[in-house]
Amino acid sequence: MKRKLRSNFPRGSYLWAVRNAHWHALGIAEEDCEKPKIAIINTSSELAACFSHLDGVAAELKQAIREAGGVPFEVRTTAPSDFITGAGARGAYILAARDLVTNDIEASVEGAMLDGMVCLTSCDKTVPGQLMAAARLNIPSLMVSCGYQPSGEYRGRHVDIEDVFVGAMHVVTGNLDRDELIGMSREAVKGPGVCSGMGTANSMHIVCEALGMALPGSTPVAANSARMGDTVRQAGQRIVEMIWEDLKPRDILTPGSFANAARAVLAVGGSINSVKHLQAVAVEAHCDVDVYALFERLADQVPVLSAVRPVGEHTIEAFDAAGGCQAVLKQLEPLLDADAITVTGRSLEAELDGVTVADESVIRPMARPVASRPAIVILRGSLTLESGIVKTGIVERKVRRFTGPARCFSNSDDALAALEQGEIRPGDVLVMRGAGVCGGPGMGGGASRVVFAIDGAGLGEEVAMLTDGHLSGLVCKGLVVAEVSPEGAVAGPLALVEDGDRIVIDLDTRRCDLEVDADELERRLQRWRPRQPLFDTGWLQQYRRTVQPLTKGAVLVRSEGNAVD
Structure with a gap:
């Protein structure tokens, strides 16, 4: 015997009658309503x-x-x-x-x-x-x-939406002609x-x-x-x-x-x-x-x-x-x-059972992997108390430990302007904060654009980046620690970084640390004030006030103390 369906109500009851009326008007027979x-x-x-x-x-x-x-x-x-x-x-x-x-x-x-x-x-x-x-x-x-x-082809080469995304930021840094980008955009999505x-x-x-x-x-x-x-x-x-x-x-x-x-x-x-x-x-x-x-x-x-x-x-x-x-x-x-x-x-x-791999040059066996090091690494440390994520890709990095002075920005536009003006130099750690789930809100803020602009400026292997923002799934360039948690907007350690502070990112120990003593950080914390919330109306206001941190998946469950006001 088939089980009772929760959608069915006693024939002739209020809910049965009003639902049947609507569904009858939609051409659904009464017997089908069961x-x-x-x-x-x-x-x-x-x-x-x-x-x-x-x-x-x-x-x-x-x-x-x-x-x-x-x-x-x-x-x-x-x-x-x-x-x-x-x-x-x-x-x-x-x-x-x-x-x-x-x-x-x-x-x-x-x-x-x-x-x-x-x-x-x-x-x-x-x-x-x-x-x-x-x-x-x-x-x-x-x-x-x-x-x-x-995807398509442009000038005899494969082109897809990732190429257009990367190319747009190469235009910003003068590394690609604008007409070339326009041509690519017309062929990328077919x-x-x-x-x-x-x-x-x-x-x-x-x-x-x-x-x-x-x-x-x-x-x-x-x-x-x-x-x-x-x-x-x-x-x-x-x-x-x-x-x-x-x-x-x-x-x-x-x-x-x-x-x-x-x-x-x-x-x-x-x-x-x-x-x-x-x-x-x-x-x-x-x-x-x-x-x-x-x-x-x-x-x-x-x-x-x-x-x-x-x-x-x-x-x-x-x-x-x-x-x-x-x-x-x-x-x-x-x-x-x-x-x-x-x-x-x-x-x-x-x-x-019985599944076979059609091409083991594309999907390899574990005994012959594409890479033995992980393509995704979770970092902990004094800057990433809860987490930070690096997509390392499959290329063996020459530099697995990066130490450099911080260059801090509160939005992607300022970071892009600094790149265009040549203010970001080899050895710097570009810090972009205020782009997390609360501060963005919703992790808006264009962190991916900055990553591609760094690449377009020819600094992809010479500059590291640290952000509480998210990256497009198509980003796999340079050394970028993303989704730093706790985020800057809720007084996470990222909020306390100042220009010139030394930051250490170590992929082997899986740490991301700020080389500033605890007393100084405490003084900075006492001086810190949250910025005025962005887009403080409508849905984005509701989202910002109810979103939980990344460690909870950024779901919308009311949690006192997470709101940024």
Whole structure:
């Protein structure tokens, strides 16, 4: 006997009657109103190529759900894209919109008491926003990757959105002709889907599968490809089965699954943004996992097995053809929690049985890694009391210990101006603060632009950078300690740094320290005053007042003492 659905109410009751009235007007037969009611979470938007194809995907998914015996309801949410949504409020809406996605889903899906949901995952912040909602609502949920965009060619060379991003900052420093950049921008994106490198979007799509929240073998995938269409149809069938089985996200999101996801990110040299997003999902799932400590502990155990742009020279298409996430997990199998279950209801061990790697030159075995040193390193120290993150990439660095005087800036515009005027010199440590989750707010502030401008100025190997801001998942240049926590806006040690102070960054000891004595720091702390909050109205004000620190995933749970006023 099938279990009772939470979406069903006694026939003739108030809720049954008013819902039936609306659904009858939408063409839904009364007998269908007793079936599983399933939300299709769609971030369709005409603002960016990332989302432009999702309406077509949703239509195909609806048909698959109906054929499987369910009733689909399309639910729209906000749709943040870094390259579009980053224009206003100095980029403050980018991360802040992640939590709007979560709350949009809660209001619609929980308000209507639907039975399950399929999330159409696309650009950077929509993926964790949807995962967080699944963890929070804890109803049967399945993530469907909606694919990466095709990139192009310019003057006989590959060009993608990363090249345009880097090139724009090379124009600022006079290292690239503006017309060349314009030509690149016209060829970089040739269709719908997310950025084609191993940035945050593709990293988080892989995270969905490694967590067990996406169908095995479904990530990454080319947008609108035949394989993506197959996955969409399978998802429509499977979500109905999951509802009858009552298989929920918190059955899947265990400490073991988070460890598996961390291993997958480390193995592909994925985006550092995956760390805070995974922490946020763990918080919403009520899963007692310190994701930062996980990455810290696992870094030396997990070799880099694949080098997709921008970490290496392989394309995402080559990675996909080699077997994608499932092939990475197969190579990592001896290290994984094989008992973790997936949305199929089967263990990861069962799903990996019989899997082969199509191209071991692209996704290598652990005995022959791309790099033995970790591609992502968590730093502790007197400047990074809670954490700081370095994406070291796969290149063996000549200098693993950097010591230099601080050059401090409170925003990216001032830092860029100093670079243009030649005020940043070899040996300096550029400090950009006030760009954290509270100070940005939402980690807006353009830290990535400064990194690329340093590279454009030819100082990539001669200048280090320290910031409480976040980096685009496409950033893999120079020595940059990002997401420093506690952040400057809440009187973290970064707020107390002054021009000329000596900073030590040591990748081998994994420390980031300020060489200033404790008494002097205490005097500075007594003099320190918070700056006037930026964008102190509307959503950004609400976000700033309620956001928790990065160690809690920057989720919006009221925590006294975190507000910046």
